[in-house]
Amino acid sequence: LAKTTQPISMDSYEGQEVNITCSHNNIATNDYITWYQQFPSQGPRFIIQGYKTKVTNEVASLFIPADRKSSTLSLPRVSLSDTAVYYCLVGGYSSASKIIFGSGTRLSIRP
Amino acid sequence: DSGVTQTPKHLITATGQRVTLRCSPRSGDLSVYWYQQSLDQGLQFLIQYYNGEERAKGNILERFSAQQFPDLHSELNLSSLELGDSALYFCASSVTEGLAGGRWDTGELFFGEGSRLTVL
Numbered sequence: 001l002a003k004t005t006q007p008i009s010m011d012s013y014e015g016q017e018v019n020i021t022c023s024h025n026n027i028a029t030n031d032y033i034t035w036y037q038q039f040p041s042q043g044p045r046f047i048i049q050g051y052k053t054k055v056t057n058e059v060a061s062l063f064i065p066a067d068r069k070s071s072t073l074s075l076p077r078v079s080l081s082d083t084a085v086y087y088c089l090v091g092g093y094s095s096a097s098k099i100i101f102g103s104g105t106r107l108s109i110r111p
Numbered sequence: 112d113s114g115v116t117q118t119p120k121h122l123i124t125a126t127g128q129r130v131t132l133r134c135s136p137r138s139g140d141l142s143v144y145w146y147q148q149s150l151d152q153g154l155q156f157l158i159q160y161y162n163g164e165e166r167a168k169g170n171i172l173e174r175f176s177a178q179q180f181p182d183l184h185s186e187l188n189l190s191s192l193e194l195g196d197s198a199l200y201f202c203a204s205s206v207t208e209g210l211a212g213g214r215w216d217t218g219e220l221f222f223g224e225g226s227r228l229t230v231l
Contacts, residue, residue, distance in 0.1 A: 015187075019116070030200070034219075036220075039152075041199065041227075042222075042224065043113065043115075043201045043222025043223055043224060043225055044154065044174070044201075044203075044204065044220070044222050045113075045219075045222070046219040046220065050220070087153075087154075090223045099144060099156060099220065100156055100169075101153055101154035101156070102153060104153060
């Protein structure tokens with residue numbers, strides 16, 4: 001199971017672009033990269049998933065370099081409501097895949 | 112609203128007691144996952160069921176057990192409770208067997224609002 005490493009915390013300001021990088025050196029060929037967002041006392045919420053290159057949705061972009069050993073979640077023009085913990089997960093096609101959340105990155109947005 | 116329902120939302124009990132947490136997955140979802148989150152801690156994977164069968168097991172204590180019923184709802188049983196069992200317990204559901212259960216899909220987990228257990 002690929003282990004992920006993320007910064008413990010990050011600070012930014014409203015209106016800025018925030019990039020959170022996740023390292024996953026042991027990612028397997030069939031592993032996907034998924035990001036979740038969690039607000040206090042709430043369950044995590046899916047943000048985005050990708051396999052390679054770039055994925056974009058209405059909330060965020062996910063950049064994955066060719067070697068796939070890292071990935072970067074990009075949040076454009078953050079607001080106070082983006083203050084949350086962000087988790088990077090790596091997992092693949094397995095009938096017994098344990099979906100493991102790491103410690104996550106605690107993002108704090110200031111006015 | 113994720114479509115995943117967990118009951119009870121809050122539960123206060125004493126050490127040594129036993130409690131049952133219930134989870135109803137989204138309509139059509141066959142997989143149910145249980146997670147434990149202690150104060151300011153990350154999410155600890157406990158166990159996963161797919162269509163009634165146990166599929167994956169994480170760091171689940173022997174005092175804890177779970178099952179998924181034919182109607183796909185799941186229950187997490189916690190017994191001989193200790194102070195350290197106080198936590199938020201989340202249930203999540205997905206359509207497929209695993210994160211990307213053998214075929215292309217979004218791999219999205221839908222989480223409930225959690226059950227907050229306080230052991231005094």
